[in-house]
Amino acid sequence: MSSLRCSAGNCVNNEHGLCALPIIRVDGDDAKRVCDTFCQSFSHRTGSAQNSVFSGNADERTEIKCTAEECAYNSDGYCDSPIVEVSGSGASRSGETECRTFKKK
Numbered sequence: 001m002s003s004l005r006c007s008a009g010n011c012v013n014n015e016h017g018l019c020a021l022p023i024i025r026v027d028g029d030d031a032k033r034v035c036d037t038f039c040q041s042f043s044h045r046t047g048s049a050q051n052s053v054f055s056g057n058a059d060e061r062t063e064i065k066c067t068a069e070e071c072a073y074n075s076d077g078y079c080d081s082p083i084v085e086v087s088g089s090g091a092s093r094s095g096e097t098e099c100r101t102f103k104k105k
Helices: 047-051
Strands: 002-006 023-027 061-066 083-087
Touching: none
Parallel strands: 002 083, 023 061
Antiparallel strands: 002 061
């Protein structure tokens, strides 16, 4: 598992920069750069959910499935980087997020 930090504050799974999901998926099948990746697990916080109380399930340790075959941290479809940063401070959809940890092989 990786230590995940997330700046996608508009994601319903984001709790103070941590993710409430035990496993996420980062996509980027043909990724060559950071901007070619995105968090497929992103779900936009809308309506009353915008002001919802956090579930308290967020954990720094998150398992990350990854389709970015060209990433140096991809190990059989899972991320083996000790620390992962997902960005997307103003994101309203998954395509507006990025895996900032992506590193081309």
